[in-house]
Amino acid sequence: VQLQASGGGMVQAGGSLRLSCSAAGRTFRAVDMGWFRQAPGKEREIVAIMPWRGDRPYYANSVRGRFTISRDSAKDTVFLQMNSLKPEDTAVYYCAAKTNAAQIYDVLAYDSWGQGTQVTVSS
Numbered sequence: 001v002q003l004q005a006s007g008g009g010m011v012q013a014g015g016s017l018r019l020s021c022s023a024a025g026r027t028f029r030a031v032d033m034g035w036f037r038q039a040p041g042k043e044r045e046i047v048a049i050m051p052w053r054g055d056r057p058y059y060a061n062s063v064r065g066r067f068t069i070s071r072d073s074a075k076d077t078v079f080l081q082m083n084s085l086k087p088e089d090t091a092v093y094y095c096a097a098k099t100n101a102a103q104i105y106d107v108l109a110y111d112s113w114g115q116g117t118q119v120t121v122s123s
Contacts, residue, residue, distance in 0.1 A: 001025050001097045001112040008093060008117030011085055015121070019080040021095030021114055032098040033078045034110060035069060037091035037119075047093065049104045050078060058104065063089070085121045092116040 007019040019035065034049040048069035049058040057069045068081040078095060095114040102109030 001031065001099070003095050003097060003112055003114035005093065005095045005114035005117045007080075008119045010120040010122065013086055013121055013123050015085050016081070016083045017085065017119060019082065019093055019095070019117060019119075021078045021080075023076040023097065029073075030099070032104050032110075033069075033071065034096050034098070034104070035078075035080045035093060036096060036107065036110075037089075037093045038116075039091040042091075044094070044107060046105065046107060048080060051104055082119070085119075087121045087123045089119060090121050091119060093119050 002024040003021055005019060005021045007017060009017060011017055030052055032051050035047040036044050037047050038044040046060050047063055048067055050069045050071050066084045070079045094116045096110035097112040098110045100109060
């Protein structure tokens with residue numbers, strides 16, 4: 001799966017951004033999709049995951065209630081709506097796909113990654 005992420009930018013605290021991740025090469029069927037982020041000097045972390053089987057999305061505690069992951073299967077696109085942004089949300093955001101049976105929380109199990117899009121939140 002080839003992934004293309006877009007929608008990052010610079011916003012003031014309290015603002016919103018919507019990230020998009022489109023796929024080429026195969027559909028999102030039987031593919032777990034996730035958004036991850038990596039801030040300078042920190043490890044890559046899970047932001048939100050959309051399991052393909054229709055299970056409820058998973059959110060990191062730090063973003064729950066502010067971010068929403070959604071999927072448009074017809075367009076093979078996954079979105080991350082980010083509201084009430086905080087300076088600590090500043091990071092490079094990546095979308096990723098997992099086609100194997102590993103746990104959805106296993107970052108290393110995601111086998112296709114987009115190029116990343118920068119999100120900067122100013123105070």
